[in-house]
Amino acid sequence: MARQRAIYQRIADELRADITAGTLREDMRLPTEAELAQRWKTSRATAVQGLKVLVNEGLIVADRPRGYFVRKRRPMVYRPQAEFRIPEPDADIFRQRIADEQDSREPSQKIEVAISSPSKTVQRRLHIDAKTAVAVRRRMRSIDGDPFNLNDSHVPLSLVEGTDWMSPEDVPRGTNRVLAELGYEIIHSVDEIMVRMPTPEESSRLALGPGTPVAEHIVTGYARRDGRETPVQVTVNILPGDRHVIIYDRVREGESA
Amino acid sequence: MARQRAIYQRIADELRADITAGTLREDMRLPTEAELAQRWKTSRATAVQGLKVLVNEGLIVADRPRGYFVRKRRPMVYRPQAEFRIPEPDADIFRQRIADEQDSREPSQKIEVAISSPSKTVQRRLHIDAKTAVAVRRRMRSIDGDPFNLNDSHVPLSLVEGTDWMSPEDVPRGTNRVLAELGYEIIHSVDEIMVRMPTPEESSRLALGPGTPVAEHIVTGYARRDGRETPVQVTVNILPGDRHVIIYDRVREGESA
DNA sequence: GAGTGGTCTAGACCACATT
DNA sequence: ATGTGGTCTAGACCACTCA
Structure with a gap:
């Protein structure tokens, strides 16, 4: 057998070419496994492969x-910088973002608040150890009922215990506003974006198809305390690749030096 | 047969758990296909699956x-904002970034320059059509000889024809500097980040293993011409997920309104 | 030469949604 | 009832690297 390129690879190549060329368009049906096996004179298993x-x-x-x-x-626009602005009254940031960019789609979110021990990821960024309890605000955001992304914010429990930050409801003025009122206004933040395949848990929570990678977008927020910048909040966003475009705007600032 | 969860899924689950728990560490060898088939009393094909x-x-x-x-x-730090600064003399931006962040690793790049018709991606962002020729500066960046990322810059040919921008060599002062000297200083840029699986071409050029997603990072640079912001350069970066962490720094600016 | 994964065959039974 | 993909079996030959 000519084993230059495996049969299953050539099947994949041909179909891929049809898709990128537009011969096979979105939502169109491909040949069945049996048809492909027949057309390529091979077994069904190879067509499946x-x-x-x-x-x-x-x-x-x-x-x-x-x-x-x-x-x-159909990726939607996701602007980390918009999270920084104070939202309009009665307009949650998330809701505002969707309304801004896209036509009428119905956003919703489910909020859970918990107290837990921080993960390694959170420990490192908040400069705390596993023994320091953190409050976690978990949000699952959906559009038209379909899962859209996950958003978990972590703050040392001592900062927000008993405040609105821990209310498992929509906080119309925004949780960053709550932090500011408590004396922890976030004046600086660092965004990290990592790209990877989802864990099985993320995959099922977000109803991801196979072959859908995610961006893990971690925002560490710093406030000024005693004249020093101190990390106060770590937010971990899980953004499915097939549903997001992340956008940043950069203006060259007052070029000195 | 109990068909709750397929055998191959349970094999995967068990091994995955071992990996995340640390029982199986980096670079450790897994059981062979034959061993797994035997242990699970199934065929080799199922273990393979x-x-x-x-x-x-x-x-x-x-x-x-x-x-x-x-x-x-072993992801390395990638800072889009660093691309904005004028680099040190004789220090290409890319080289500088590596030196900044990591211990002694040897960066290198291969540069190609071509003239071509713009892709849809480029057309839309430069506000030009397929008939307007563009100059393309393609860079393949490596570290210690291993492919690291791809970086293709596109500029309307008329802006840079016959200039240093088109030299297929390292331009020590940076190509953005060259643009500035030509009267197209980039004063504003928009970053878009999309997450997806690589195309076969990207996969082979970057020697990506299967299951490695990429970030497609598109930077559109705007210059002021006749008092208006005009797009002059589109750079498409392909960043393998297993080799990059993208980092942005955000400082809350002079909060007005 | 032995052992590994890569590929392939020619079947089989199943769950499920649509007809 | 039919046809789809999902899963599985029990083999087979190959290319490659290492001892």
């Missing part, structure tokens, strides 16, 4: 038992 | 014929 390549590239999905379909990507 | 799950999650790699190994992640 070829299709699986494209599934893992995030290009197609299997919608059993209807068949394989070309996947659609 | 289980291992493939973890491969596609980017957790393990098959290093034939040595076996499967737990993958290591």
Whole structure:
């Protein structure tokens, strides 16, 4: 057998080319496994292997038992910098962002608040150890009922115990505003963005298809305390790649030196 | 058969748990396909299927014929904002960044310059159509000889024809400096970050393992011309997820309104 | 030469949604 | 009832590297 390029690879290559060329458009149905096996004079298992390549590239999905379909990507705009602004009265930041950018889609969120021991990720950024309790505000955001992203904020418990920050409800003026009122106005933040495949838990919470990577966007917020910048809040966002474009605006500031 | 959770899924679950718990550490060897098949009293094909799950999650790699190994992640810091500064004399931005952050690793890059018709991506951002030629400056950056990322800058040909911008060499003072000297100083830029699986071409150029997503980081640079901000340069960076952490610094500016 | 993963075959039974 | 993908079996030959 000519083993230059495996059969399943060539099946994948051909279908991929059809997709990128537009011969196969969004939501269109691909040939069935049986059809491909026949057309390539191979076993069904090999056709399956070829299709699986494209599934893992995030290009197609299997919608059993209807068949394989070309996947659609409709990313929404996500602006970390917008989180910094004080939101309009009665307009949660998240809600505002959606309304700004896109046509009428219905945003919603589920909020949970918990007290827990900080993960390594949080410990390192807040300069605390595992024994220092943190308050966690977990939000699962959806659009039109479909999961959109996850947003977990962590603050040392001592800073926010008994305050609005820990209310498991929408806080219309924004939780950053609450922090500011408590004397912890965030004046500086560092964003880290990492790209990886989701954990199985993220995958099921966000209903991710296979081949969908996520951005892990960690924001560490600093406040000025005793004349020094101190980290007060760490927010971990999990953003599915097929639903987000992250945008930053950068203006060259008063170029000195 | 109890078909709650497929055998291959349970194989994957168990190994994944071992990895996240640290029982299986970086670079450690996993059981062979045959061993797993035996241990789970199933066929080799099913063991293979289980291992493939973890491969596609980017957790393990098959290093034939040595076996499967737990993958290591050593992301390096990538600061889009650093690209904005004028670099030190004789220090290319890229080189400087590496030196700043990490211990002694040897950066290198290969540069190609071409003239071509702009892609849709570039057209939209430069406000030009397919008939307007662009100059493209493609850089493949490596560290210690290993591919690190791709960086393609696009500028309308008319702006840079015959200038240093098109030299297929290192430009010590930086290409943004060259643009500034030509009267196109970039005063504002917009960063877009998208997360997806790589194309096969990216995959081979960057030697990506399966299960490695990329960030596509597009920077559109604007200059002031005739009192208006005009897009002059679009740079497309392809950043492998297993090699980068993208970092932004944000300082709350003179809060008005 | 032995052992590894890479690929392939030719079947099989199943759950599920649509017809 | 039919056809889809999901899973599984029990083999097979190959290319490659290491001892």
